[in-house]
Amino acid sequence: MRGSQKMDGDNATWIEAGQQWVEWDVNEGTKAEIQALLDAEDVDGLRQKLGKRLEFGTAGLRAAMGSGTVCMNDLVIIQTMQGLCKYLEGLYGTEDVQTRGIALGYDHRSHDTLNSEKFALYSAAVAVSRGIKVYLYKGFVATPLVPFCVDQMNCVAGIMVTASHNPKADNGYKVYGANGSQIIPPHDALISQSILENLAPWQEYDIENVRDHELCIDPTEELCTKYFEAVSELSRYTEENSEPEIHVKVAYTAMHGVGHAFTSRSFAAFNLPPYVPVEQQIQPDPEFPTVAFPNPEEGKGALQLSFETAESNDCTLVLANDPDADRLAVAELLPSGQWYVFTGNEIGTLLGHWEYTQYMRLNPEADKEQIYVIASTVSSKMLRAIARKEGFNFVETLTGFKWMGNATSELRNAGKTVLFSFEEAIGFCVGSVVKDKDGVCAAAVFAEMAQQLKKQGVTVHEHLQHLYATYGPYTTQNHYVKCYDPPTIQCIFARLRNEGRYWHTCGNYPIAGIRDLTTGFDSDQPDNKAILPVSSSSEMITYTFKNGVVATLRTSGTEPKLKYYCESPGQIGMDREDVQRELADQVACIVEEMLQPELNNLERS
Structure with missing residues (x-):
């Protein structure tokens, strides 16, 4: 096969590529699809299927x-695993890789003859063929169980087969490094190159019997027990949590994913009363029949069944995991009878403040200079304001938990205490159970917090208003504009850079x-050189305005x-609705002057 390169050439080239695919493919369903194109001499169809290769990046x-080669399938997984194994052997040495092993987990996604379990089994088969030990979970697991296994078993890598909250037709292959965090550059590019050098299957792989191989270990019972023991240590009010007078009744949805089997156990580990499940969405279902886009971050539309369940069972709090259970959405019933859906920034602020106050309550003599919280650069800076006022540390990283996880690893290796990290896309890492969302x-932590707030006579929403009054009425406005023309986007950012003479104003701001x-x-650094990692392959500019507004375009x-x-800190004492109106006016100016001119020209052309 012609590998990863886009193939231009005559019809014979595409016929040859199709024949090579059919020779290598191990899945009768996908093999038949390519064979049908060969039989029909459908060169355009072959070109669409084989003309480029899935790009292996930091998200796998x-x-x-x-x-x-453009889709997730058994052969692409085999090729990817072969490349990953060779890369790991070169990085750590064959003996170390074989001894320490690789963690493997999978979710419930399935489409025709393809599914997550088979992808994991083929990955295991490739690994054991190289004499590499694998810790292969039995049954569907929540994503955090994979980085937990990497840490507990000292693995050289971990793989979770999941597409998280993507549409039902998708699947994914998330790779963790030896530090239990998602990989960062340059590992992604080096793994990608290794994949291209190992496209031909090394042998026929037996997935029917791979679980019985002496190098294939089932860690499910042992590690699930250890995981929930670690989770239970984050409960500060275990004995109180079951008291009826402080009980906050919770409705929970797994969004047709794997979360229920695990989140129910986290509630039990905290001694919290069981939640009320959203029955239509509680069991794993690869068809996702009630949601076209199974992402609880979408808000009220995705949570409608949760609200109905909550209202019919007198619940005042809704918790929702995404399908692989690494994210959390939250909504609370207001006295008005309306549901308030907390943003990821609000949940992050609430949990970050909670973790700090609880840590100091239990460790009053702790050195605050050794305490850290972390957030991505596009997430709210309210937690930074809290850190500055209270005297602990806030660290900002690039977007994505891969960066926060690696920052956490570095800080802990330096003897620092990292309490919490979050990203605005409802991803939260509480404590030290894992270094991922x-x-x-x-x-469980949020439910315990809600109960303690109830004990104090306030709701979560009321507590959030108190935080705004104390640390500033922070408000955000995040959105996007669509553009299918990459040169137009390049023109937008070229105009903003102005050949190095960046803008000094936007409108009257x-x-x-x-x-x-x-x-x-x-511009804030003495030598004008950014501290955070730089990537020329993506566009990202952050503006800090004199009125305190921070706007990132990416x-x-x-x-x-x-x-x-875009986020405004407002000023302590200001009405938050006034801050929101002022920010909306400024965002309209940013969009109109910074983003829209080239897009308007594109629409007119």
């Missing part, structure tokens, strides 16, 4: 399940600082979107 692989753990993580420019790595994240 994620795409629709189907035939060819964990919706199973976060759900003076700009105080500029950080460009595409070029490495940062391209999406997976969608034709130009995203913007």
Whole structure:
């Protein structure tokens, strides 16, 4: 096969590529699809299926399940695992890789002849063929169980087969490094190159008997027990949690994913009363029959069944995991009878403040200079304001838990205490159970917090208003504009950079600082060089305005979107609705002057 390169050539080239695929493919369903194109001499169809290869990045692989190099399938998984194994052997040495092993988990996704379990089994078969030990969970697991296994068993890597909250046709292959965090550059590029050098299957792989192989270990019972023991240590009010007078009744949805089997155990580990399940969504179902897009971050639309269940059972709190249970959405019933859906930034602020106050309550003599919380650069800075006022540390990283996890690892290796990290896309890491987002753990912590607030006579929403009054009425406005024309996006950012003479104002709003993580420019640094990692392959500029508003403009790595994240700190004592109105006016100016001109020209052309 012609590997990863886009293949231009005559019809014979595509016929040859199709024949090579059929020769290598181990799945009768996907093999038949390519064979049908060969039989029909459908060169265009072959080109669409084999003309490019899924790009292996820091998030591993994620795409629709189907035939060819553009989709997730058994052969692509075999090729990916072969490349990963060879890379790990080169990085750590063959003996170390074989001894320490690889963690493997999978969710419930399935499409035709393809499914997550088979992807995990083929991965295991490739590994044991190289003499590499594998810790292969039995049955569906929540994503956090894989990085937990990496840490507990000292593995060289971990793989979770899941597409998280993507549509039902998708699947993914998430890779963790030896430190229990998702991989970061340059590992992704080096693994990608190793995959290209190991495309031909090394042998026929037996997935029917791989679980019986002496190198294939089932860690499920042992590690699930250890995981929930670790989770239970985050409960500060275990004895109180079952008291009826402080009970906050919770409705919970797994969003047709794997979360229920695990989040129910996290509630039990905290001695919390069982939640009321949203029955239509509680069991794993790869068809996701009640939601076209199984992402609780979508808010009220995705949570409608949860609200109905809550109301019919007198619940005042809704908790929702995404399908692989590494994220958490939260909503609370207000006295008005309306449901308030907390944003990821609000949940992050609430949990971050809670973790700090509880840690200090139990460790009053702790050195605050050794305490850290972490958030991604596009997440709210309210937790930073709390840290500055209270005297502990806030660290900002690039977008994605891969960066926060690796920062956590570095800080802990330096003897620091990292209490919490979060991203605005409802991802939260509480404590030290794992170094990745964990919706199973976060759900129990949030429920315990809600009960303690009830004991104090306040709801979670009321407590949030108190935090705004104390630390500032922070408000955010995040959205995107669509653009399917990459040159237009390049023109937008070229105009903003102005050949290095960056803008000083936008409308009537003076700009105080500029950080460009595409070029490495940062006006706030003495040498104008950015501290955070720089990537020339993506566009990202952050503006800090003199009125305190922070606006980040960035391209999406997976969608034709130009995203913007804007936040105003307001001023203590200001009405938050006034702050929201002022921010809305400024965002309208940013969109109109910074983003829209080229898009308007594109629409007119």
